[in-house]
Amino acid sequence: MEMLNNLLLGFSVALSPFNILMCLVGVLLGTLIGVLPGVGPVATIAMLLPITFNLNPIGALIMLAGIYYGAQYGGSTTAILVNLPGESSSVVTCIDGYQMARRGRAGPALATAALVSFFAGCVATLIVAMFAPPLAEVALKFGPAEYFSLMVLGLVAAVVLAHGSLIKAIAMVVLGLLLGLIGTDVNSGVLRFAFGISELADGIGFVVVAMGMFGIAEIVTNLEHTGQREVFTKKVTHLWPTKEDFRRLIPAALRGTFLGAALGILPGGGALLASFGAYTLEKKVSKYAHEFGQGAIEGVAAPESANNAGAQTSFIPLLTLGIPSNAVMALMIGAMMIQGIAPGPQVMNERPQLFWGMIASMWVGNLMLVVLNLPLIGMWIKLLTVPYRLLYPSILLFMGIGVFSLSNNPFDVLIMAFFGLLGYICVKLECEPAPMILGFILGPLMEENLRRAMLLSRGDPLVFFQKPISASFLVVAIILLAIIAAPNIRKKRQEVFVEET
Amino acid sequence: MRINSEKDFWAGLMFMGFGLAFMLIAIGPPAFLVELGGRAGWKIEYGYQMGTAVRMGPAYFPTLLGGLLAVLGLIVFLRSFVSKLPKAATEVRMSFNVVDLAIGIAIYAVLAWASKRVLGNADWGMMGASVVLAVLAFAFRPKAKPLVLVIASCMVFAYLLKPLGLVLSSILLVFVAALGGHEYRTKEVAILAVALAVFSVLVFVKALTLPFPIWPEFLQ
Numbered sequence: 001m002e003m004l005n006n007l008l009l010g011f012s013v014a015l016s017p018f019n020i021l022m023c024l025v026g027v028l029l030g031t032l033i034g035v036l037p038g039v040g041p042v043a044t045i046a047m048l049l050p051i052t053f054n055l056n057p058i059g060a061l062i063m064l065a066g067i068y069y070g071a072q073y074g075g076s077t078t079a080i081l082v083n084l085p086g087e088s089s090s091v092v093t094c095i096d097g098y099q100m101a102r103r104g105r106a107g108p109a110l111a112t113a114a115l116v117s118f119f120a121g122c123v124a125t126l127i128v129a130m131f132a133p134p135l136a137e138v139a140l141k142f143g144p145a146e147y148f149s150l151m152v153l154g155l156v157a158a159v160v161l162a163h164g165s166l167i168k169a170i171a172m173v174v175l176g177l178l179l180g181l182i183g184t185d186v187n188s189g190v191l192r193f194a195f196g197i198s199e200l201a202d203g204i205g206f207v208v209v210a211m212g213m214f215g216i217a218e219i220v221t222n223l224e225h226t227g228q229r230e231v232f233t234k235k236v237t238h239l240w241p242t243k244e245d246f247r248r249l250i251p252a253a254l255r256g257t258f259l260g261a262a263l264g265i266l267p268g269g270g271a272l273l274a275s276f277g278a279y280t281l282e283k284k285v286s287k288y289a290h291e292f293g294q295g296a297i298e299g300v301a302a303p304e305s306a307n308n309a310g311a312q313t314s315f316i317p318l319l320t321l322g323i324p325s326n327a328v329m330a331l332m333i334g335a336m337m338i339q340g341i342a343p344g345p346q347v348m349n350e351r352p353q354l355f356w357g358m359i360a361s362m363w364v365g366n367l368m369l370v371v372l373n374l375p376l377i378g379m380w381i382k383l384l385t386v387p388y389r390l391l392y393p394s395i396l397l398f399m400g401i402g403v404f405s406l407s408n409n410p411f412d413v414l415i416m417a418f419f420g421l422l423g424y425i426c427v428k429l430e431c432e433p434a435p436m437i438l439g440f441i442l443g444p445l446m447e448e449n450l451r452r453a454m455l456l457s458r459g460d461p462l463v464f465f466q467k468p469i470s471a472s473f474l475v476v477a478i479i480l481l482a483i484i485a486a487p488n489i490r491k492k493r494q495e496v497f498v499e500e501t
Numbered sequence: 502m503r504i505n506s507e508k509d510f511w512a513g514l515m516f517m518g519f520g521l522a523f524m525l526i527a528i529g530p531p532a533f534l535v536e537l538g539g540r541a542g543w544k545i546e547y548g549y550q551m552g553t554a555v556r557m558g559p560a561y562f563p564t565l566l567g568g569l570l571a572v573l574g575l576i577v578f579l580r581s582f583v584s585k586l587p588k589a590a591t592e593v594r595m596s597f598n599v600v601d602l603a604i605g606i607a608i609y610a611v612l613a614w615a616s617k618r619v620l621g622n623a624d625w626g627m628m629g630a631s632v633v634l635a636v637l638a639f640a641f642r643p644k645a646k647p648l649v650l651v652i653a654s655c656m657v658f659a660y661l662l663k664p665l666g667l668v669l670s671s672i673l674l675v676f677v678a679a680l681g682g683h684e685y686r687t688k689e690v691a692i693l694a695v696a697l698a699v700f701s702v703l704v705f706v707k708a709l710t711l712p713f714p715i716w717p718e719f720l721q
Binding site: 050051054165167168170171174175177178181185187188190192193216219220223224388389390392393394396397398399400401403404405408410412413414416417420421424425428429430431447450451454455458459461 | 508509511512515516519520523526527549550553554555556557558559562563566567569570573574576577580593594595596624627631644647648651652654655656658659660662663671674675678679681682683684689690693694697701705709710711712713
């Protein structure tokens with residue numbers, strides 16, 4: 001009953017004209033960048049962050065959230081029609097979606113992606129509404145030791161997701177943690193690693209790092225590839241799937257949704273892990289396993305429902321623990337802090353309008369997406385024909401404006417350029433930037449909680465294993481590491497990531 | 502010893518470099534380095550307080566992490582000699598080499614230092630260095646053009662935004678960035694540049710009221 005009241009409160013907030021508009025702007029932008037390959041939600045949200053200074057907190061967060069789950073819808077369109085992932089989470093949709101398009105079934109594939117995404121979005125909204133409050137209750141009892149161990153778990157989970165070498169991913173996390181420490185030390189007031197540069201006193205802005213590592217590095221690597229992309233320009237007709245399609249896609253969508261929702265909650269999880277997991281599971285359990293890779297509709301339904309569900313449930317750790325599970329959520333934390341909201345379990349009690357308004361807006365946004373996107377597919381296809389040579393200068397300009405407006409200081413752009421170079425080198429050396437970004441955000445938080453926990457335990461490091469919740473987090477982290485280090489799993493993991501590239 | 506994996510070799514070196522640098526700065530560099538730096542007019546800090554496990558000083562956590570990173574880097578580095586992956590997967594396909602990187606950093610350092618001496622701040626030196634690098638890339642490293650020009654376009658934009666205003670600096674950014682691509686068509690780029698300049702003035706300055714000058718300083 002209480003949940004119903006809360007949701008009603010949420011809808012009363014989300015359905016105000018201004019917030020509806022914000023939601024619409026968010027999901028449209030999200031779809032747009034989802035459709036365009038080479039432009040991701042991280043860079044887009046980072047670009048838009050300065051603009052949200054002038055908005056009210058609820059509107060700003062509703063819009064930014066819309067961009068993230070909107071991108072999951074848009075990504076599938078590109079995957080199906082061009083065989084290119086518009087979004088990293090739609091990588092697996094390419095496999096069967098594109099095959100469907102080649103057999104003249106692009107319409108049903110697109111409709112399937114939109115419909116299952118909507119279904120998954122609805123279920124995931126309910127899951128967030130159900131699980132966030134009790135989790136926030138638990139989180140209120142967390143001490144510094146629990147928080148520290150939780151962050152360790154989150155970072156380990158991020159490593160599991162990284163491509164390629166495990167050690168390199170861990171090293172990237174540690175590098176991120178270190179870079180996050182640059183600036184004034186909160187406890188002692190000492191300026192660390194600043195080389196006497198006054199602009200570094202407040203540390204390096206997360207937005208600047210994200211734009212460099214993801215934005216600039218991505219543009220440069222895209223420019224180095226000379227590959228041509230071919231758009232499936234044949235007119236898309238017969239959107240609606242057949243009865244037989246529905247019979248096959250419904251169970252796949254159900255499995256995808258629940259697996260995706262579960263994987264989204266994990267720290268370090270989110271849409272990407274969800275879509276991979278769902279596709280692999282579907283391949284295992286489906287009766288039509290032999291059709292996979294040749295245009296099986298389950299191969300579209302499962303990952304598409306999973307990535308949308310995962311995108312939404314990844315808000316749970318953010319809203320309840322104040323801990324970001326991926327780079328997008330880290331930006332959301334940035335957005336909340338800009339608005340003067342400290343993310344954490346207290347948000348739900350102190351600002352119920354914000355909390356429930358955001359959850360309700362996710363459902364509203366999903367409805368908008370499915371209603372708008374099916375008729376707008378023609379327009380999105382047109383967009384795909386815009387050549388990249390016109391696209392990237394525009395992206396660069398918006399990034400430049402976004403970064404500059406953070407502090408009105410060209411120094412931030414210099415830092416962005418530095419991280420662009422670092423990001424480029426990392427890509428070339430096969431070191432994933434995503435774990436580094438997560439480490440970067442968690443660096444100061446981790447140090448703070450480590451210090452407090454050690455102070456409380458009088459310097460006894462065993463405290464992390466004596467508290468039951470903290471100990472269980474660490475045990476899970478160790479098990480995760482042991483699992484990926486195990487030889488046969490390692491082989492399998494390599495195969496999965498090879499398939500992707 | 503043969504390097505079997507170039508990627509691991511360089512990645513390991515990079516991680517070790519970062520880890521040791523952070524550790525060195527946190528603990529404090531050896532005295533002779535501080536003295537050397539002092540003579541060159543660069544005041545090097547003596548490191549931060551370590552503290553104890555109960556009361557951690559500002560050096561504690563960074564030293565711990567720096568050490569960990571250096572060890573991880575060493576493992577990756579050593580692994581590069583025993584790697585059994587096929588050559589295609591381990592070859593580094595970078596558009597520049599280590600010497601180029603060092604030259605680039607040196608150009609930035611020298612010009613920034615010179616402009617700080619002469620003009621009082623490093624801004625013009627930073628921008629100048631980007632332009633110099635862009636020219637060098639055109640002449641000697643055409644493959645590195647995307648990287649160098651994309652970065653140069655951002656730098657030019659950032660350092661010229663205040664003196665030149667949003668319109669001119671965004672047009673400059675678009676042109677420099679477009680030069681870094683494969684196909685450069687002057688007419689098309691010009692149209693794009695003007696359209697984007699108009700768009701950003703309308704959206705960012707007029708609608709979102711960001712405090713950017715629109716026209717050059719000397720016109721106002």
